[in-house]
């Protein structure tokens with residue numbers, strides 16, 4: 001299953017992606033986690049040791065690789081470069097693995113003006129397509145607010161887009177915008193995840209203000225998330241409540257066993 005996680009800044013996308021990654025590993029799945037954030041932090045959330053993360057570099061910053069594969073220098077426009085660069089070896093070569101989770105950092109997928117094609121965006125798009133189409137692991141993509149950088153072709157291959165929102169009007173307004181973008185891209189299965197719910201009233205607020213999205217689950221506000229950050233441990237190790245709630249979301253996605 002290929003799952004993308006989106007939502008307004010700070011709503012808990014990375015927290016949810018990391019919880020689901022550990023949940024799927026515990027169920028026996030192979031997991032490929034992809035950090036699409038321009039300032040990556042999924043590695044920390046997953047509890048990857050520093051020494052391991054030092055070997056990780058966002059693909060978008062690998063100038064030599066981009067030049068080698070596309071035939072063009074990153075940042076240059078026009079000229080000639082390959083539109084279908086080889087990417088099949090990239091996930092395995094440039095990722096690191098910890099506790100059964102393979103992690104790849106993509107870095108910023110530069111948008112540019114409409115119709116802009118540059119070497120790095122071609123490589124990243126090709127890479128995301130290849131991953132979504134060819135890899136047989138559970139793929140979890142920790143995105144940022146927009147989903148437009150997925151592009152039409154890759155959006156087709158996402159099985160579920162989880163849009164995270166807090167019990168705030170603003171994050172739900174962003175969820176509505178993402179829903180619109182995703183619908184334009186014809187992404188099929190869109191779900192809302194309510195995060196940082198302190199009580200039933202918070203859950204009801206999210207439900208009442210969902211922009212017509214099915215709510216696939218809630219994650220409670222839990223101080224363990226803060227503790228995990230400070231102790232550089234995965235939330236999965238510190239919060240039985242969030243582990244249970246993440247398991248319910250995995251169940252709802254229909255992912256019980258490989």
Ligand SMILES: Nc1ncnc2c1ncn2[C@@H]1O[C@H](COP(=O)(O)OP(=O)(O)OP(=O)(O)O)[C@@H](O)[C@H]1O
Nearest residue numbers: 009010011012013014015196219220221222225226
């Ligand atoms: N369930 C929760 N309970 C308590 N705090 C939470 C919870 N989920 C997230 N947080 C806190 O909210 C902040 C943002 O969380 P996180 O980094 O997961 O969000 P994000 O959407 O990935 O953010 P960004 O847009 O910066 O990538 C963090 O400080 C985190 O500790």
Ligand SMILES: [Mg+2]
Nearest residue numbers: 013014037041
């Ligand atoms: Mg994040």
